[in-house]
Amino acid sequence: MPSLVASPLPFPHVAPSKPPFLEDLYANYFTPTTPSLPTAYIWPEHDRPSSTPDDIEPSQATDIPVINMADDDHTLKSGLANACEQWGVFYIMNHGVPLDLLESVRQKGLELFSLPLNTKMRALRKEGSFEGFGKAMISKFFDRLMWSEGFTMMGHPTSSIADTTSKLSLGSENKFREVFEEYDRATQKVAARLMRAVLEGLGVEMEGFKERQYDVEGEAQSALQLNYYAPCPQAHMTMGLPAHTDSTCLTLLHQGLVPGLEVLRPGRPWMLVPPLSPSALVVNVGDMLQVLSNGRYKSIMHRAIANKRRERLSIVSLCFPPMNATIAPAEEVLNCSQDRQPLYKSFKWGEYMHAKSKYFMGALDHFKYQQPLDGISLAQVS
Numbered sequence: 245m246p247s248l249v250a251s252p253l254p255f256p257h258v259a260p261s262k263p264p265f266l267e268d269l270y271a272n273y274f275t276p277t278t279p280s281l282p283t284a285y286i287w288p289e290h291d292r293p294s295s296t297p298d299d300i301e302p303s304q305a306t307d308i309p310v311i312n313m314a315d316d317d318h319t320l321k322s323g324l325a326n327a328c329e330q331w332g333v334f335y336i337m338n339h340g341v342p343l344d345l346l347e348s349v350r351q352k353g354l355e356l357f358s359l360p361l362n363t364k365m366r367a368l369r370k371e372g373s374f375e376g377f378g379k380a381m382i383s384k385f386f387d388r389l390m391w392s393e394g395f396t397m398m399g400h401p402t403s404s405i406a407d408t409t410s411k412l413s414l415g416s417e418n419k420f421r422e423v424f425e426e427y428d429r430a431t432q433k434v435a436a437r438l439m440r441a442v443l444e445g446l447g448v449e450m451e452g453f454k455e456r457q458y459d460v461e462g463e464a465q466s467a468l469q470l471n472y473y474a475p476c477p478q479a480h481m482t483m484g485l486p487a488h489t490d491s492t493c494l495t496l497l498h499q500g501l502v503p504g505l506e507v508l509r510p511g512r513p514w515m516l517v518p519p520l521s522p523s524a525l526v527v528n529v530g531d532m533l534q535v536l537s538n539g540r541y542k543s544i545m546h547r548a549i550a551n552k553r554r555e556r557l558s559i560v561s562l563c564f565p566p567m568n569a570t571i572a573p574a575e576e577v578l579n580c581s582q583d584r585q586p587l588y589k590s591f592k593w594g595e596y597m598h599a600k601s602k603y604f605m606g607a608l609d610h611f612k613y614q615q616p617l618d619g620i621s622l623a624q625v626s
């Protein structure tokens with residue numbers, strides 16, 4: 245088992261003294277028309293994209309697996325097993341989320357980011373909360389600013405999308421809520437189906453898993469994250485969303501027709517994940533599936549590149565365990581693996597998020613049975 249922290253990226257382990265998000269975010273906000281990029285947005289050369297995706301058109305050839313959700317159960321399970329093990333990222337088609345719903349979310353999302361500043365300020369993310377406008381949580385691990393802004397809504401089953409969006413509604417009408425909630429419900433249904441198929445593909449028996457851990461179809465939590473990347477004339481010098489893995493089981497992402505998502509598979513260069521078709525979704529394996537599968541499926545490192553001329557909106561559905569569920573390698577996975585040793589201890593998702601917000605890419609090692617000697621030393625980062 246290779247060390248999970250053997251990331252080829254030099255992550256800064258110390259957060260800058262003043263996180264570049266929250267109240268001062270919009271005060272120091274970028275102006276997309278600025279002739280030259282403000283220094284704070286210029287990233288060190290080794291962290292910059294090797295090219296910007298401006299001239300790449302949808303349907304560009306790629307060998308990333310495509311999962312057809314209309315396939316029979318057996319084909320679906322084996323396709324997913326292969327995609328999760330070999331890639332950690334894949335496309336899904338025939339997933340059942342209607343194209344017109346996707347288009348409405350896209351339209352409302354763009355409307356959301358074009359709201360006037362004082363309206364956005366009312367829904368700014370507060371310290372200790374995920375919800376609202378702001379830079380992504382991980383921005384505090386980087387000493388440069390990201391060329392993006394985000395809006396996070398925590399959803400199903402105790403939907404607070406209504407609360408987050410109601411802070412934005414002018415008057416009593418909440419014009420964002422309905423469409424975001426409908427999309428959240430639709431994508432979580434897809435995520436639930438995928439999770440069942442992925443776990444069953446690993447030999448997990450669903451009733452036992454439900455008793456010992458959680459009901460992946462009835463109890464999973466969701467968040468809906470919108471990321472907006474304004475056009476950036478010097479896109480090659482900055483980073484839209486820096487390299488990270490998601491703390492999820494699975495993440496379903498729609499990037500519209502504008503490319504920008506890149507993935508890093510171990511031992512390979514960064515690779516673009518081009519938009520495949522207007523309705524295809526990209527699925528990423530997250531940290532929790534890595535634990536449930538006892539490291540057989542690894543969460544995939546990814547990042548987003550800004551574009552020189554085109555604005556980009558990504559619509560990201562995050563699927564993760566309920567707060568009180570026990571996360572640990574699934575029993576059946578341990579029983580069929582050669583060494584039978586769990587790589588990870590049991591923990592709760594909240595504990596994981598706490599570790600992630602402190603140790604970032606070192607968080608998973610915190611829950612490993614043996615701290616790898618070459619890993620991040622906790623003393624170093626605390």
Ligand SMILES: C=C1C[C@]23C[C@H]1CC[C@H]2[C@@]12CCC[C@@](C)(C(=O)O1)[C@H]2[C@@H]3C(=O)O
Pocket residue numbers: 374380381382383396467469488489490491492562564600
């Ligand atoms: C349910 C989640 C998962 C979160 C935190 C919370 C809500 C927003 C998610 C993201 C979305 C953007 C990247 C990320 C790294 C971030 O900064 O915020 C994600 C993070 C995680 O996957 O760790």
Ligand SMILES: O=C(O)CCC(=O)C(=O)O
Pocket residue numbers: 469471485490497499504505546547548557558560
């Ligand atoms: O915008 C993208 O393509 C990536 C977004 C992402 O990775 C995230 O929100 O977690």
Ligand SMILES: [Fe+2]
Pocket residue numbers: 488489490495546
């Ligand atoms: Fe992500």
